[in-house]
Amino acid sequence: MENTFFSRIRRSIFGGPINPETGRKRKQAVFNNLILHIHPRAVPEQTLKFTHTWGLGGMAVVLVMLLLITGILLKLVYEPFPGTAYDSIILIQNDVWFGQLVRNIHHWSANILVIVVLLHMLRVFFTGAFHHPRQFNWIIGLFLFFFVLISNFTGYLLPWDQLAFWAITISTSMVEYIPGVGSWLQKAIRGGSEIGPESLKIFFTFHTAILPACLVILMPFHFWRVRKAGGVVIPRPAKENQGTERRSVPTIPNLVFRELVVALVLIASILVFSIIFNAPLEDKANPGFSPNPAKAPWYFLGIQEMLLHFHPLFAVLVIPLLVTTALILLPYLEYDSDKTGVWFISQKGRRMGIVSAVLALAITPIGVIADEFLMDFSAKLPGVTPLITNGLLPVSIILAAITGFYIQIKRKFFATNNEAIQALLIFLLVSFIILTITGIWFRGQGMALAWPWRIGVME
Ligand code: HEM
Incomplete structure (x- = not known):
């Protein structure tokens, strides 16, 4: 029997003595065993x-x-x-x-x-x-x-x-x-x-x-x-196929x-x-x-961008606290159906998603530009604390708009609340992505809005 240092180690791991054929099979068994610790033996073909x-x-x-x-x-x-x-x-x-x-x-x-x-x-x-x-x-x-x-x-x-x-x-x-x-x-x-x-x-x-x-x-x-x-x-599986x-x-x-x-x-x-x-x-x-x-790292630029618009x-x-709470509660909300495994719930869910994304693509840049150049609640309400003019007031308006959006899209599409919640989250997600993109490419000196090619060399 082979008695080198490595053969002794090999025997201590795989047992011994090993002929080449059983050795190969054993190694395969060890490998399979390792894989099957993290995977089931069989998986649905789908x-x-x-x-x-x-x-x-x-x-x-x-x-x-x-x-x-x-x-x-x-x-x-x-x-x-x-x-x-x-x-x-x-x-x-x-x-x-x-x-x-x-x-x-x-x-x-x-x-x-x-x-x-x-x-x-x-x-x-x-x-x-x-x-x-x-x-x-x-x-x-x-x-x-x-x-x-x-x-x-x-x-x-x-x-x-x-x-x-x-x-x-x-x-x-x-x-x-x-x-x-x-x-x-x-x-x-x-x-x-x-x-x-x-x-x-x-x-x-x-x-x-x-x-x-x-x-x-x-x-x-x-x-x-x-x-x-x-x-x-x-x-x-559909009801008739259950079992x-x-x-x-x-x-x-x-x-x-x-x-x-x-x-x-x-x-x-x-x-x-x-x-x-x-x-x-x-x-x-x-x-x-x-x-x-x-600028902050790119994944925090959405938040840095919000700092320019809100208190x-x-x-x-x-x-951020509202968003985190929503993400934590998401799986525990009451749903009309617990449809799983189908992308975007249904064809209707897909259509609603597209409508929400397009709306967010149009509304968010308009909001950013309007806030930069046109809207100034603190000038319109002199003497009122910025906590209200730049915080409570705009955030309440946005929350009211979000609630209106949810009710309207659900009614217009005769949708389940699953589909409406999905549409709402797509709207918020696309808006946040646009804020992040604005922060990365459209903010120049003093964080003023600028075209990317006018900003010069920046990260
Ligand atoms: C380091 C980060 C993460 C790693 C390495 C990871 C890895 C995985 C892997 C390997 C799977 C198996 C199926 C697949 O490939 O999709 C899985 C499933 C899953 N992950 Fe993650 N994941 C991470 C983060 C997350 C996050 C951020 C969420 C959501 C908040 C999440 C929620 C889930 C859920 C619910 C499943 C089950 C999905 C299903 O059954 O279809 N994971 N994850």
Whole structure:
């Protein structure tokens, strides 16, 4: 019997002695066992269709893995101190073998992850996969989304360049508007009154230890809940077909092969993208010189844009709190039907979605421009506190308009409340995307509205 170091290790894992044929079978069994820990033995054939989920949950998993691997590599060289952080990034880019590529993969994967998780969330919503028995998994998903956003945000500061320093200064300054606890919370996040060495230490610890641990713990729980719900959502059988068997196929190779293809295509695309495009790096952070305009990271620019239209208390607290509450309550609302597994509920739901999206596309830019140049409640109501003129008044008008929209669209289309709630959320989503786009491309010096080509070089 072979008695080398490696053969002993192999025997301790697979048992021994091994002849080549049984060895191959055993390895296959171990591999299958591993896969079947996270997947059921068989899956309904319907769920294999790519457009059923667009592979988005799987893509998120691959991206998290890529981030963990490249993050560990970066951590070998990166130094979390204001004096050396920037130089260690330069060192990674110029002197470390494949350092620039590893940084690019980490940077682009992180940004793509935000988009992929958002799309996955929309897929879940538009296929009604948040209804019973998946309500709690929706809540776990919301936590995952929060962790992904905060991971991105804490990583943003680490290069310690102008972009990082001022984006985090702007974002953390928004927290101050929260009444009562705002200044305390801001100090806690920054580790002092300004962004400095303590902030870098806090952000680094969250980014490289606490948040990855949260993700790694919560993700298996999320997958387990998917399994417990009987796999990915599929349309419920019609009443007359209830009790008849659905056609299932073995997970290996049917599902696993498809997952592998999606993972490989995604990794290859990110690799090519990272070879072509470098992650941005500006001059070293200079606390004495603020760029103009100074903007938050792109995924917070919708909120920064709202700050330009509403009283800060409403922009950074009331509106985000209302949205978060709505997202948490969404699976627990009373619905006319719990139709699941069908994209956009029905043909009617689809038509209503299109109408809502078009309306939001037309109304939101008009609102932004009107507020910038025409409307000024504080001038019309002199002496009234801005909390009312810029906060309570416009937000109440918008809430009334949203309620009117819900009632009208439900009545016009003879729709169920599922279809009307979906239409309303599409309206709000498209509006928020437009606010974000406005913040990214249409805000120039002093955050005034401007055409992108007039703004000059900006991030
Ligand atoms: C790091 C973030 C996330 C990862 C890695 C992840 C991963 C996955 C995976 C692999 C699935 C299986 C099916 C599929 O590919 O769609 C899934 C399903 C699901 N996810 Fe996520 N997810 C994440 C975030 C979210 C978010 C933000 C939500 C919603 C708020 C969410 C809610 C759900 C629900 C309800 C299911 C069950 C869907 C069904 O049965 O059709 N997930 N997730």
